[in-house]
Amino acid sequence: MALDIGGDAASPFSRAFDRRVYTAAAVLAGSFLVFVGFAMFIHWPSNREAGYMPQQPIDFSHEMHAGQLQVPCLYCHSNAEVGAAATVPSVSTCMNCHLEVQTKLPDGELKPGIKTLLAHWEDKEPIAWVKVHDLADFVYFDHSRHLASDVTCQDCHGPVEKMVHMKRIDGMKMGFCIECHKQPAMRTDRNGYDYASTTAPIHCSTCHR
Ligand code: HEC
Ligand code: HEC
Ligand code: HEC
Ligand code: HEC
Ligand code: HEC
Structure with a gap:
């Protein structure tokens, strides 16, 4: 049953x-x-995207320094020409000028950014600038290799001399590098003719070593 x-x-x-x-x-x-x-959603790396513009400890303006005052990029980022990293300048580079330039507001107070800068100088305390660009560690990149060819800072970082606040103009994913690497660079020969010279390498081990 x-x-x-x-x-x-x-x-x-x-x-x-x-x-x-x-x-x-x-x-x-x-x-x-x-x-x-x-x-x-909460872990999405928005800090790797175009437009990323973190708040910095001092309101440092590239528009004022590199634009209006026309201080060359390499005055502050001199390592870009000789090394892999461009590096941000130390407080003492700022003080080359700001030992003298200490502009006050109409009420007699120092400008807030200058005040913070001087406090760091007196305390011998480096400024904790927030990184704007940060490639994944599995990518090899070298500034000096690029500056030795005709590539300019603006080709990759955009019109920095117009930026009041530093920001990323590109997510800098793989396509950003490859797009330029596979493009024949135009050069001019001795007779004034433009020609396409060798392209930058695109085999994987160029950037993934
Ligand atoms: C007077 C010094 C000075 C000059 C001149 C200057 N910079 Fe900077 N730069 C800084 C400082 C300080 C920072 C860090 C603070 C910030 O990001 O705003 C910085 C940050 C940057 C960054 C972002 C770094 C990161 O965290 O990824 C880039 C890119 C950059 N500069 C490019 C340039 C270019 C291109 C020029 C020339 C057009 C230039 N800079 C001129 C001082 C300078
Ligand atoms: C080549 C000289 C020079 C260097 C190097 C330099 N500055 Fe300046 N900076 C100036 C001048 C000139 C002004 C404009 C003075 C003014 O009107 O306030 C200025 C203005 C400023 C201001 C005030 C902006 C405002 O109007 O509120 C800050 C903040 C500042 N600089 C920070 C820095 C920092 C941080 C560094 C180093 C990373 C630096 N400067 C390097 C020359 C320089
Ligand atoms: C071919 C593209 C390219 C060019 C040209 C270039 N950069 Fe960069 N830059 C990058 C990339 C990519 C990073 C991020 C590097 C990393 O995270 O390892 C970066 C990072 C930086 C940083 C942050 C500190 C560092 O090196 O990690 C500064 C400052 C900077 N660049 C300034 C400059 C200046 C100034 C110039 C011109 C003299 C310049 N760059 C030219 C692509 C470029
Ligand atoms: C605007 C154009 C441009 C962009 C964008 C660019 N590169 Fe390049 N890159 C070049 C040129 C041109 C060379 C060749 C330099 C030479 O060989 O003289 C080069 C060379 C290199 C080299 C050295 C290759 C060798 O021979 O060993 C590496 C590594 C490299 N790039 C990595 C990168 C990475 C990573 C990125 C993206 C974050 C990038 N590049 C973005 C133009 C560019
Ligand atoms: C010119 C430089 C360059 C070359 C050449 C290159 N890569 Fe990349 N690769 C990058 C960069 C930059 C990233 C993004 C890193 C980041 O997200 O910060 C990347 C990311 C990656 C990733 C992670 C997934 C992704 O898309 O973000 C893989 C997988 C990868 N590459 C494989 C390859 C292979 C396979 C080749 C050869 C066919 C190659 N790469 C050639 C620069 C390069």
């Missing part, structure tokens, strides 16, 4: 019970997807 538990032949459980199991599984899967979506 078969035991009747109210289900059909395929399942030992009742249909109502099966439905509850399916519903529970669907709810679980649904909330898992919502959780993953939320995690991706």
